[in-house]
Amino acid sequence: MSGNGVAEAIRAENIVKRFGSIVALNGVSIKVHRGEMLGILGDNGAGKSTLIKCMTGFHQPDSGRIFVDGTEVVLDSVDRARSFGIECVYQDLALVNTLSVYHNMFLNRELRKPPFGLLDHAEMRRRTADALNDIGVGVPSVEEEVARLSGGQRQAIAVARAVYSNARILLLDEPLAAMGARESGLIIDLIERLRTRGDIAMIMIAHNYAQTLDVCDRVVLVQHGEITFEGRSAETSVEQLLEIVRREYRAARRGL
Amino acid sequence: MDTTPRGAGGAKAASSAPPRRWGAGHAFRGFLIQREASVILVAVLLIIYFGFANPNFITNNNIVTLSQFVAAPAIIACGEIMLLICKEIDLSAGQTFALAPFLVFFGARFGLPIVVAILVALAICAAIGLLIGLVTVLLEVPSFVTTLGTFFLITGITLTISRGFPATPPGGKFLAGILGAFSYSEIIWALVIVFLMHMLLRHTRWGLHTIAVGGNDIAAAEAGIKVNRIKVGNFMLTAALAGFTGILEAYRVGSSDPLAGGANIMFFGVASGVIGGTALTGGAGTIVGGLIGAIVLGVLQDGFTLQGINAFLFDGIIGAAILIAMVVNIRLGRLQQSHLR
Numbered sequence: 370m371s372g373n374g375v376a377e378a379i380r381a382e383n384i385v386k387r388f389g390s391i392v393a394l395n396g397v398s399i400k401v402h403r404g405e406m407l408g409i410l411g412d413n414g415a416g417k418s419t420l421i422k423c424m425t426g427f428h429q430p431d432s433g434r435i436f437v438d439g440t441e442v443v444l445d446s447v448d449r450a451r452s453f454g455i456e457c458v459y460q461d462l463a464l465v466n467t468l469s470v471y472h473n474m475f476l477n478r479e480l481r482k483p484p485f486g487l488l489d490h491a492e493m494r495r496r497t498a499d500a501l502n503d504i505g506v507g508v509p510s511v512e513e514e515v516a517r518l519s520g521g522q523r524q525a526i527a528v529a530r531a532v533y534s535n536a537r538i539l540l541l542d543e544p545l546a547a548m549g550a551r552e553s554g555l556i557i558d559l560i561e562r563l564r565t566r567g568d569i570a571m572i573m574i575a576h577n578y579a580q581t582l583d584v585c586d587r588v589v590l591v592q593h594g595e596i597t598f599e600g601r602s603a604e605t606s607v608e609q610l611l612e613i614v615r616r617e618y619r620a621a622r623r624g625l
Numbered sequence: 626m627d628t629t630p631r632g633a634g635g636a637k638a639a640s641s642a643p644p645r646r647w648g649a650g651h652a653f654r655g656f657l658i659q660r661e662a663s664v665i666l667v668a669v670l671l672i673i674y675f676g677f678a679n680p681n682f683i684t685n686n687n688i689v690t691l692s693q694f695v696a697a698p699a700i701i702a703c704g705e706i707m708l709l710i711c712k713e714i715d716l717s718a719g720q721t722f723a724l725a726p727f728l729v730f731f732g733a734r735f736g737l738p739i740v741v742a743i744l745v746a747l748a749i750c751a752a753i754g755l756l757i758g759l760v761t762v763l764l765e766v767p768s769f770v771t772t773l774g775t776f777f778l779i780t781g782i783t784l785t786i787s788r789g790f791p792a793t794p795p796g797g798k799f800l801a802g803i804l805g806a807f808s809y810s811e812i813i814w815a816l817v818i819v820f821l822m823h824m825l826l827r828h829t830r831w832g833l834h835t836i837a838v839g840g841n842d843i844a845a846a847e848a849g850i851k852v853n854r855i856k857v858g859n860f861m862l863t864a865a866l867a868g869f870t871g872i873l874e875a876y877r878v879g880s881s882d883p884l885a886g887g888a889n890i891m892f893f894g895v896a897s898g899v900i901g902g903t904a905l906t907g908g909a910g911t912i913v914g915g916l917i918g919a920i921v922l923g924v925l926q927d928g929f930t931l932q933g934i935n936a937f938l939f940d941g942i943i944g945a946a947i948l949i950a951m952v953v954n955i956r957l958g959r960l961q962q963s964h965l966r
């Protein structure tokens with residue numbers, strides 16, 4: 370069913386989301402195909418994270434529709450979105466500092482064992498160690514409290530959690546923000562590996578224009594809750610994107 | 626979760642250290658880990674001190690007395706610890722404690738079989754917890770405030786239905802014995818409940834999610850955990866445990882007093898938890914620590930009673946001792962952590 374890169378995985382149509390008087394999203398539409406990676410660029414507060422959170426069931430949009438595999442769905446909870454294979458690395462990483470690495474890896478999808486359905490700590494430890502080995506990002510011990518890890522290590526765990534969860538639609542909100550060059554490289558390798566599998570659709574939010582154009586197939590630019598640019602990475606230049614942002618910035622200055 | 630390697634794997638980086646915590650086969654070792662170890666030390670030192678200071682301390686009679694000092698706070702602590710872990714508290718647990726035996730009494734008078742009357746009483750206590758929980762999470766009132774309200778509300782209800790008079794718990798000798806009249810029955814209940822609550826906290830999703838909610842409620846929600854459900858559930862659990870403790874005490878004493886328990890028993894429960902190493906900042910705590918905290922408090926009360934300390938000074942001395950025990954435990958805990966790493 371997959372691998373040809375044509376089937377549409379997820380589409381959001383005319384999403385509007387307000388927080389009180391703030392209009393975070395004002396009719397945004399995006400879509401991603403299987404095997405494709407979409408980059409979302411935009412300034413701070415543009416509404417990028419809000420858009421992603423509407424696709425993970427964390428936020429309910431005020432209006433707009435969401436389609437998974439071409440069928441309209443209502444993502445009224447994180448669990449519901451997860452049941453469609455939607456996984457997310459949140460910008461805040463969604464880690465619990467007082468829990469160990471492996472409990473964070475399996476947060477809300479814990480492994481249990483018969484006969485009483487108690488937690489299978491040993492198996493969770495083992496799989497967590499395997500997953501982190503596979504990515505190659507070092508963590509002192511899977512039993513370590515997450516609070517004791519470095520920013521990059523924490524980020525690696527958040528990424529590993531989403532990636533190793535059988536995600537079919539993977540949403541990454543600034544997954545490289547806290548990472549050093551080597552770790553960024555490892556994560557990008559991982560993302561590339563996932564992409565060559567061809568059945569996963571990915572959306573990545575980032576602030577580094579050059580890197581995003583390099584990694585993603587397509588990019589969109591979000592400004593003030595609206596999409597102001599959309600294009601294939603191969604046909605888009607950093608200069609072109611910066612020009613749009615600058616133009617917008619100058620217009621705002623004049624408006625003051 | 627599928628973790629089969631998907632490509633040329635990276636360097637061996639993450640290590641799976643030998644199971645130190647949480648392992649099922651290491652249940653006993655789990656009993657003696659990190660946080661608990663320092664409070665165990667405090668308890669042992671106190672027992673040694675009172676053992677030498679007073680020859681009557683380690684006698685069968687006194688151990689019965691001691692166990693009765695320990696049991697009630699230990700059970701109350703189980704609930705309060707769950708709440709503290711998810712950053713809540715129930716200040717009215719002692720009031721629910723006083724109400725429950727009257728609910729049993731009136732249930733039995735109403736014609737219910739006693740066991741059913743007890744179950745109904747516990748259900749009503751849980752409903753009180755439900756109310757506290759819903760007000761707290763839906764109206765976003767801090768539980769400190771909500772339960773300050775129910776603190777007086779429940780006392781009012783208890784005084785009204787009892788008309789201010791004590792009642793004799795219904796039922797025959799056998800049932801009374803199981804519930805509290807036999808010397809060791811209350812402590813046996815306490816140990817069973819501590820064991821079950823320990824399992825709930827460390828080995829079930831509910832426990833893990835309780836820690837997650839207290840540690841980072843946004844992260845928990847982003848992971849799809851129903852934060853409000855966890856909190857409300859723990860309020861219900863705490864109220865039901867408090868009610869059950871009240872029933873046990875009523876059967877042990879042979880009478881239920883509308884003004885029993887109250888702030889005193891609730892604070893003993895909370896103090897047990899805190900002495901045992903449960904952080905008031907949420908996201909961490911241990912049930913076994915709470916039991917040992919209750920033992921520390923029991924030893925202090927019982928030990929000073931045996932010493933024949935001036936009744937006026939008693940509370941002051943207990944208070945100072947609790948403070949010292951907490952500080953020592955927190956200090957020891959810090960020391961231990963920095964050495965373990």
Ligand SMILES: Nc1ncnc2c1ncn2[C@@H]1O[C@H](COP(=O)(O)OP(=O)(O)OP(=O)(O)O)[C@@H](O)[C@H]1O
Nearest residue numbers: 388391393411412413414415416417418419420460
């Ligand atoms: N939970 C919330 N409650 C109220 N306002 C919110 C909430 N979340 C986001 N907002 C507002 O919505 C707008 C968009 O926020 P969002 O987090 O989506 O921005 P972003 O594009 O991800 O920015 P950044 O690059 O800084 O992460 C901002 O004005 C923000 O203040």
Ligand SMILES: [Mg+2]
Nearest residue numbers: 417418419460
């Ligand atoms: Mg953001």
